[in-house]
Amino acid sequence: MIDKKVKNKNNFFWIYAVILAIFLGIFFFKTSFSNPRKIDQDTFFKILVKGEVQKIIVKHREIVYVYLKKEFLSSNNFLNSNYSLKNNNSYKFITNPLQYEFEIGDLQFFQKKFEEYKNKYKLDTLIDFKNQQEYTLTKFFFDYGIFLILFVLFWMFIFRKIGAAGGGAGGQIFNIGKSRAKLFDENDNVKITFKDVAGLEGAKEEVQEIVEFLKSPQKYTKLGGKIPKGALLIGPPGTGKTLLAKAVAGEARVPFFSLSGSDFVEMFVGVGASRVRDLFEKAKEKSPCMIFIDEIDAIGRARGKSSIAGSNDERENTLNQLLTEMDGFGTHTNVIVLAATNRSDILDKALLRPGRFDRTIIVDPPELNERKEIFRVHLKNLILSDKVDIDFLARQTPGFSGADIANICNESALIAARKNRPKIYHQDFLDAIDRIIGGLEKKSKIIKPNEKKRIAYHEAGHATISWLLEHAAPLVKVTIVPRGKSLGSAWYLPEERQLTTLEQMKDEICALLAGRSAEEIIFNSISTGALNDLERVTKQAQSMVVIFGLNNKIGNISYYDSAGQNEFSFTKPYSERTAQIIDEEVSKIIEEEYQRAKNLLKKNKDKLSMLANQLLDKEVIFREDLKKIFGKRPFSDDIEDILTINHHALS
Structure with missing residues (x-):
């Protein structure tokens, strides 16, 4: 092809x-054979007296064209004659009678001289005058x-x-107005099926049912039901929305049109709407079939929210045409539209209503068991060591999407190959996770001894408080090796929970403030190293007061706007007095937890120093090192057994 x-x-x-x-x-x-040759008047009169000139034409009273007689064009006399023409020592055989041209100054003087020569030598040469430009079709x-x-x-x-x-x-x-959709049918070898989609059980179930609608519609319509016209996949980037659509293309035995929302966008007016019409016309011809539009927010953004009048007319026209095709007057076809987006909050309400997108399928980041399945899918083609613990890797990656897990598996293979290993070891996966989260290690970065000591106490403060508090995330390891933009970092294993209590949020804030608290206790001064901690603490405290209603003074009030309307407003949804109370309560929460962290660190100052010195010596310490210093964590749970892993042995 x-x-x-x-x-x-x-x-x-x-x-x-x-x-x-x-x-x-x-x-x-x-150019070579038809253009007349330029001569002067004296040369012309030499040619004229020979009787070879049939006629001359004077144009615009200044240019004379000389036409020779036919017999002189092909005769040897003409070919061998020499009239001392300037810059012309040889002739070419030409049948065009127009041979020469020259310019004249005074027309009357030239005409008088021409008549004298004509009478003197008894010539039959004709003269004509043309003062207007003449063009034949040929010329x-x-x-x-x-x-x-x-x-x-x-x-x-x-x-x-x-x-x-x-x-x-x-x-x-x-x-140019034709649709760019790519058609997949039974002749195309689409290898991805639902078996290749790990996790996402709820989303797979709904999508599988849509495929069944198309395969056997009578099963659902015999009781009077109607087949849904559309399904919208909503979820963060990398969670597998497009992969689900590929699985639908592999499973469905009906024509499947695939394209992106940006394929409708064009600089020419009316092209987007034309492509929408053409797409649905093709789909109707192959009905029953399915259309998949990836990143539909490119054309489905809510109308009327642009600050510049007329700036989005073309996009709105495209959206209007899409709305009409999906559920307009007289649309009764077995065409199901499957769309995906990670920005559902900006989509037009008319697009989301039942009758267009009847089903909204939420594709969330995978849970613990789903991450295990995703790891198993991506580890199939890798050469692994027997000591690779998939359960630990799944617990070590909370909040990771399927794309993130695929990246970890690929990065671990690259790290193992870089170290010339025959297999991929567990430590390679941990290094890959560290690199993706924190960035590349910068061991060559020069840090002054006093700064390195401050960094060690800062990270030891985080580790100490997270060990002593019940609801703080369990520690995995701590390092003072610079990585990415951070000079030191600690890795935790946050508990996956659906609800968070006030005590849990306070413990998290206290653990984040422990680094600066340790600096103040040991060095009697604070530094700029807590920037990231303070940013996270401030957002956490603000969410407690403004969003979740966890503050007694503000009460059970939430100023959270799930519809996203406040982002287009220049006014706050509360008064200035309330804003002042919010600021005071946020500051109060942070200050209370800061003092709490200082008090705990003062009680365990000796253990804090032991941990910091061990960090200065080893640069990286793990959970078992904290157990030797602090003893068993007083708040044990099922996670403890999983986290008790000797990383050096696994590597």
């Missing part, structure tokens, strides 16, 4: 090349035809390019 396209393309190239060569040849022939073609042909060829080439960009057959410009 590719060879045929290339061959057709080459054929068009050679056709254009041959046509261009022909007209260039005509042009040069005309016009010879003068300007080549340029017209080149102009036409140029625009034919441009139209073919534009037509090809429009996606139409034959490369015509009129196909």
Whole structure:
């Protein structure tokens, strides 16, 4: 198929090349053999007295064209004659009677002299006067035809390019309004199925049912039900929305059109709406079928929210056409639209209503068991060591999407290959997670001894408080090796929970403030190293007061706007007095937890120093090192057994 396209393309190239060569040849022939040669008046009169001139034409009272008699064009006398023409020592055989031209100064003087020569030598040469430009069709073609042909060829080439960009057959410009959707049917070898989609059980169940609607619609319509017209996949990036659509294409035995929302966008007015119409016309011809529109927010953004009048008219026209095609007057076809987006909050309400997108399928980041399944899918083709613990890796990656897990597996293989290992070990996965979360280690970065000591106590403070508090996330490891933008970092294993209590949020804030608290206790001063901690603490405290209603003074009030309307407003949804109370309560929460962290660290100052010195010595310490210093954590749970892993042994 590719060879045929290339061959057709080459054929068009050679056709254009041959046509261009022909007209260039005509042009040069005309230039070389048809243009008259310039002479002066004296030379003309020498030719005139020989009786070879049939006529002369005086144009615009200043240029004279000399036409020779036919017998002198082909005779040897003409070919061998020499009139001492300037810059012309040889003649070419030419049948055009127009041979010479010259300029005159005074027309009356020239005409008088011409008549004298004509009477003296008894010549029959004629003289004519032409003061207006004359063009025959032939002369016009010879003068300007080549340029017209080149102009036409140029625009034919441009139209073919534009037509090809429009996606139409034959490369015509009129196909720019045709749909760019790619069609998958039973003849296409789509290898991805629902077996390749790990996790996402709820989303898979709903999508599988949509496929069943298309395969056997009578099963659902015999009781009077109607087949849904659309389903919208909503979820963060990388959670597997497009993968689900690929699985639908692999499972469905019906035509499947796939395209992106940006494929409707074009600089030409009306092209987007035209492509929508063409897409649904093709779908209706192959009904029952399915249409998948990825990133539908490119054309489905809510109307009327643009600050510039008229700036989104073309996009709105495209959206209006899509709304009409999905559920307009007289739309009764078995065409189901499957769309995906990670920005559902900005979609137009008319697009989300039942009758267009009847089902909204939420594709959340995978839970613990789902992450295990995703790891198993991506580890199939990797050469692994027997000590790789998939359960631990799944627990170590809370909040990771399927794309993130795929990246971890690939990065671990690259790390193992970089170390010339025959297999991928557990430590390679941990290094891959560390690199993706924190960035690349910068062991060559020069840090002063006093700064390194401060960093060690800062990280030891985090580790100490997280060990002593019940609801703080369990520690995995602590390092003072610079990584990414951070000078030191600690890895925790946050508990996966659906609800968070006030005590849990306070413990998290206290653990985040422990680094600065340790600096103040040991060095009697604080530094800028707690920037990231303070940012997270401030957001956490604000959410407690403003969003979750966990503050007694503000009460059970939430200023959270799930519809996203406040982002377009310049006013706050509360008064200035309430804003002042919010600021005071946020500051109060942070200050209370800061003092709490200081008090705990003062009680365990000796253990804090032991941990910091061990960090300075080893640079990286693990959970078992904290157990040796602090003893068993007083708040044990099921996670403890999983986290008790000797990382060095596994590597």
